[in-house]
Amino acid sequence: MKGIVAFDSMYGNTKNVAEAMADEIRAQGHEVAIVNIGQTLKFDDDGDFILIGSPTRMKQMTFRTKRFVRKARKKYAGKPGAAFETTLRVPADPAERQKASKWIDNAAGDKIKAMAEEGGIKMYGEVLRAEVVGTYGPLMPHTLERSREFVRRFLDSLEAERP
Ligand SMILES: Cc1cc2nc3c(=O)[nH]c(=O)nc-3n(C[C@H](O)[C@H](O)[C@H](O)COP(=O)(O)O)c2cc1C
16 A cells, blocks of 8 residues: 655654654555645645644644645545644643643644545544644654554554455
8 A cells, every 4th residue: 555644844743753654654564655744735646545644733733734634635535544643742630631621632633634534534533642842842752652553553444444
């Protein structure tokens, strides 16, 4: 199979997640093409699946990501996809968690998933949330390993659906 991994990134954290995901797709024996949404809106339409990720900014995906998802829906309707996001760290303390929830719940990834689904992409149920330390990063420890594990689960789900 061939996968597309598309991402937007201001400070490099979402880019690092995207690159780890692409690496894992390759490691699982598939072809992959990475699309940096901030640099180009051109991407291959011959992929078998598409992963789309964005940093969360004011609870939203970036404007560029939104434009990309709109375009991707046309090319990838009926094909499998998955969404990922980078967000602020989820506080462990329940009271702090509650306070932060308005910024971290239903963030970029869930919105990408909903928008892609609306356009007919068959989105994986789970959204990868990759957390950053502080506002600008770096990524929390073990995030790249978790990103790779997410990709393996997603690929397994595709295998499971094969006739
Ligand atoms: C202007 C601005 C707004 C942000 N808003 C949110 C937010 O609403 N929720 C959140 O979880 N993170 C927010 N963040 C943190 C970003 O998610 C974080 O900077 C991002 O994950 C970094 O990804 P990147 O390095 O790929 O740009 C914000 C950051 C900036 C600079």
